[in-house]
Amino acid sequence: MEMLLQIQNVSKFYGSKKVLSDVNLNLKSGKIIGLLGPNGSGKTTLIKILNGLLKEYEGNITIDGKEIGVHSKEIISYLPDEPYFENWMTTTDALNLFKDMYKDFDYEKATSLMSRMNLEKGVKIKELSKGMKEKFQLALVMSRKAKLYILDEPIGGVDPAARDFILDVILNNYEQDATILLSTHLISDIEKIFDEVIFLKNGSIVLHEDSEELRMQRQLSIDEIFREEFKC
Numbered sequence: 001m002e003m004l005l006q007i008q009n010v011s012k013f014y015g016s017k018k019v020l021s022d023v024n025l026n027l028k029s030g031k032i033i034g035l036l037g038p039n040g041s042g043k044t045t046l047i048k049i050l051n052g053l054l055k056e057y058e059g060n061i062t063i064d065g066k067e068i069g070v071h072s073k074e075i076i077s078y079l080p081d082e083p084y085f086e087n088w089m090t091t092t093d094a095l096n097l098f099k100d101m102y103k104d105f106d107y108e109k110a111t112s113l114m115s116r117m118n119l120e121k122g123v124k125i126k127e128l129s130k131g132m133k134e135k136f137q138l139a140l141v142m143s144r145k146a147k148l149y150i151l152d153e154p155i156g157g158v159d160p161a162a163r164d165f166i167l168d169v170i171l172n173n174y175e176q177d178a179t180i181l182l183s184t185h186l187i188s189d190i191e192k193i194f195d196e197v198i199f200l201k202n203g204s205i206v207l208h209e210d211s212e213e214l215r216m217q218r219q220l221s222i223d224e225i226f227r228e229e230f231k232c
Helices: 043-050 070-075 091-101 107-116 132-142 161-174 189-191 211-218 222-230
Strands: 003-014 019-026 032-034 060-061 076-079 148-152 177-183 196-201 205-210
Touching: 003 043, 003 177, 019 043, 019 177, 019 205, 032 043, 032 076, 032 189, 032 222, 043 060, 043 177, 060 070, 070 076, 076 132, 091 107, 091 132, 091 177, 107 132, 132 148, 161 189, 189 205, 189 222, 196 211, 196 222, 205 211, 211 222
Parallel strands: 032 177, 032 196, 076 148, 148 177
Antiparallel strands: 003 019, 003 060, 196 205
16 A cells, blocks of 8 residues: 655644644555544644645645645545535535536535435525534535545534444545545544544644554453543
């Protein structure tokens, strides 16, 4: 497997506060990786840096062999942890926006996923429930043929009954040689899909391991290991 993401000695300050501290990571293609940590651990800051939304930081990052920029935006499909469509938009507007912005967007796949959600074109996004908005946004993000999918809390706003649907969308709609970097607080609901896990604490990487090997070494689930490490 080729190395897709390389992070070297990355630190980030907000004023005098250090929110990322000397982060080093090498992530290969073809993996589903959990980015795990308590609130304030630096997960969202790291995700925003990878997506080019925060530009001032120390260190070096390459994605698919290139620095963050036009190329990385073309190969990263990003789901933020909050709604990102304007209230006036309809589902059709959102579909057309993705079609215009991303040449790797599969319009038919997106509409097929919408059909599974019983969601039609032309519906105003502001009229959707929070859970339905999150499912719709995920459907759009997973309908791209990206090399790196970055998902920030994809199951945070949906009820337990909808989580299996979310996991199914993730597992069955990403490019198989791509990597998924997924941040979540609901570890027990989603840990079964992780190939690797990263624990982030106070802006530093404290663990990066193969999930199955970690479970065997510790004889615990990833959720139990997380609680033990962070005393939750």
